Amino acid sequence: MTLEDTHGQEPMPETSDRMQSAGKALHELLVSSQRRGCLTAGVYESAKLMNVDPDTVAFCLLAADEDDEGDIALQIHFTLIQAFCCENDIDIVRVSDIQKLASILGASEEAGEPRDLHCILITNPNEDAWKDPALEKLNLFCEESRNVNDWVPNVTLPE
Numbered sequence: 001m002t003l004e005d006t007h008g009q010e011p012m013p014e015t016s017d018r019m020q021s022a023g024k025a026l027h028e029l030l031v032s033s034q035r036r037g038c039l040t041a042g043v044y045e046s047a048k049l050m051n052v053d054p055d056t057v058a059f060c061l062l063a064a065d066e067d068d069e070g071d072i073a074l075q076i077h078f079t080l081i082q083a084f085c086c087e088n089d090i091d092i093v094r095v096s097d098i099q100k101l102a103s104i105l106g107a108s109e110e111a112g113e114p115r116d117l118h119c120i121l122i123t124n125p126n127e128d129a130w131k132d133p134a135l136e137k138l139n140l141f142c143e144e145s146r147n148v149n150d151w152v153p154n155v156t157l158p159e
Helices: 003-007 013-036 043-052 066-070 072-087 098-105 133-147
Strands: 039-041 057-063 091-095 119-123
Touching: 013 039, 013 057, 013 091, 013 098, 013 119, 013 133, 039 043, 043 057, 043 072, 043 119, 057 072, 057 133, 066 072, 072 091, 072 119, 091 098, 091 133
Parallel strands: 057 091
Antiparallel strands: 039 119, 057 119
8 A cells, every 4th residue: 555545545543533632632721721811812912922921822722714714814823823833832723613612712701892712822821830631632632743744733622
């Protein structure tokens, strides 16, 4: 069997299990980070944080629906954020369902304004203060993905 023969095949079950595990870990990480106040939501808010204090950023999530794929400004922001994350060894994943993300985190802020969930940063102000098992699982998932040249892997959130 050659590479060409295997390239078009369906993902192996272990890959599917790996993706489900990553989705579950991401859900757990989002919930625990929000509870601890270690979550920054919004493209501009995230860019400001990365500019001011990049060492506190532990993980990055980019989210876009199909409707957002045509938004050139958003795609430029994503490219810059991805480059920054790669340069600073920050693990990064993509999610393609903002509705699920909104159901996990809440769709609006206190003022009733819709929340920008296109970029979410998980911060860790003191490196030794917080070791989340879900974050460790996602770090391993990202490392395994990079080993197969998938630098920004897609993660599917659980139902």
